[in-house]
Amino acid sequence: MRARSSLGAVVLSAALLISLSAQAAVASEQTDCLAPGNWARVDGATPQLVAPTGLLIAMGQRDVVLLGEQHDDMDHHRWQLHTLAALHAQRPHMVIGFEMFPRRAQAVLDRWVAGELGEAEFLSLSEWDEVWSMPAELYLPLFHFARLHRIPMLALNVDASVTRGIAERGRAAMDASELEGVGRPAEPAPDYMAFLREVHGHHAAARDEDKLEAESERAFRNFVDSQLNWDRAMAEALLDGRRRHAAPDGSLPLAVGILGSGHVRFGYGVAHQLRDLGEYSIGQLLPVPAGVPCASLPSGLADAVFAVDSERTAPPPPPRLGVWLEEVEGGVRLREVRSGSLAERSGLKAADVVLEVAGRPARTSRQLVTAVREQPSGTWLPLVVQRDGRRIDVVIRFPPEG
The missing domain is CATH 3.40.50.11550 (Rossmann fold)
Structure with a gap:
């Protein structure tokens, strides 16, 4: 995120x-x-x-x-x-x-x-x-x-x-x-x-x-x-x-x-x-x-x-979708989707409301953030989003490590 x-x-x-x-x-x-x-x-x-x-x-x-x-x-x-x-x-x-x-x-x-x-x-x-x-x-x-x-x-x-x-x-x-x-x-x-x-x-x-x-x-x-x-x-x-x-x-x-x-x-x-x-x-x-x-x-x-020492020692950054989130009734709304981000490449769009994450209801921004951060490299994370009144299945495909 x-x-x-x-x-x-x-x-x-x-x-x-x-x-x-x-x-x-x-x-x-x-x-x-x-x-x-x-x-x-x-x-x-x-x-x-x-x-x-x-x-x-x-x-x-x-x-x-x-x-x-x-x-x-x-x-x-x-x-x-x-x-x-x-x-x-x-x-x-x-x-x-x-x-x-x-x-x-x-x-x-x-x-x-x-x-x-x-x-x-x-x-x-x-x-x-x-x-x-x-x-x-x-x-x-x-x-x-x-x-x-x-x-x-x-x-x-x-x-x-x-x-x-x-x-x-x-x-x-x-x-x-x-x-x-x-x-x-x-x-x-x-x-x-x-x-x-x-x-x-x-x-x-x-x-x-x-x-x-x-x-x-x-x-x-x-x-x-x-x-x-x-x-x-x-x-x-x-x-x-x-x-x-x-x-x-x-x-x-x-x-x-x-x-x-x-x-x-x-x-x-x-x-x-x-x-x-x-x-x-x-x-x-x-x-x-x-x-x-x-x-x-x-x-x-x-x-x-x-x-x-000038060598950077920060831990590897966790996976991020590249979105801004806000909680709404029934799910988590994507307020903005960054150009070129993992979210955009996966087909997510601004104003989408995430209803489910890996088969579970998406109730808070924290829940979605945690699911993304804990996702191993090279795996898939299924979402259900609401767009223009329709339920749509979206799969986030995380790139392989490195």
């Missing part, structure tokens, strides 16, 4: 990774200081190798620490887990915010941390497959860490419909009730605008759009508004989570944010909005590809970076 999260999260994170990977590729004649496992501070005039102990002690004294990631890199999530553990050893009074969950999932996160839900039930009730595009296996160690230590988890995001609505219509055209209470974001720094313009250009090229200049500029401004609202929502949720989980003596917990690197780099995103809200005690840490020469790391990229 294809989740409804905005493409912006992936592109924002990927832009930084691609840039740093390219620098590493041309560094053969330079001295690399970032061997795997090394930390370097990049908050001064020149990058400096640094011992992790002192760095993490300093980060543990901040009010908010942001940990970036490339969403599909398992080693980035392992690094986040180890860094969380080091921070938690100093500041056990902690909350952890996750970009991956919309605010409406907060009650489910609370139940998970309290030990009331099993893993499968937690993923189902939080609608993981509908709201995020990455395998849950990448994040489950982080979720279990929070549960094991009873650390409150914060749902930082807004519903994807909010981000999509702003990108399509502009923030000014959105009714206050559609914004989920997010305040007006601070205006972006000029360099952030330049970065977002580059990202938006990639989006437009991917869609092969041919717009008039005025329309293109309006689309870019809406895109900027959507990203700023995204940053603002997460900043507000982090500060609100600190206040909600204050200790009886009034002391506030350390808030750690698990975010895409695009929301962290140079302090343009969430940190910029935090400062506008009056929070200045912020730490920002990023993983970067090992082998990047220290001289090529731009000043101010973060407080510090950690070198991770």
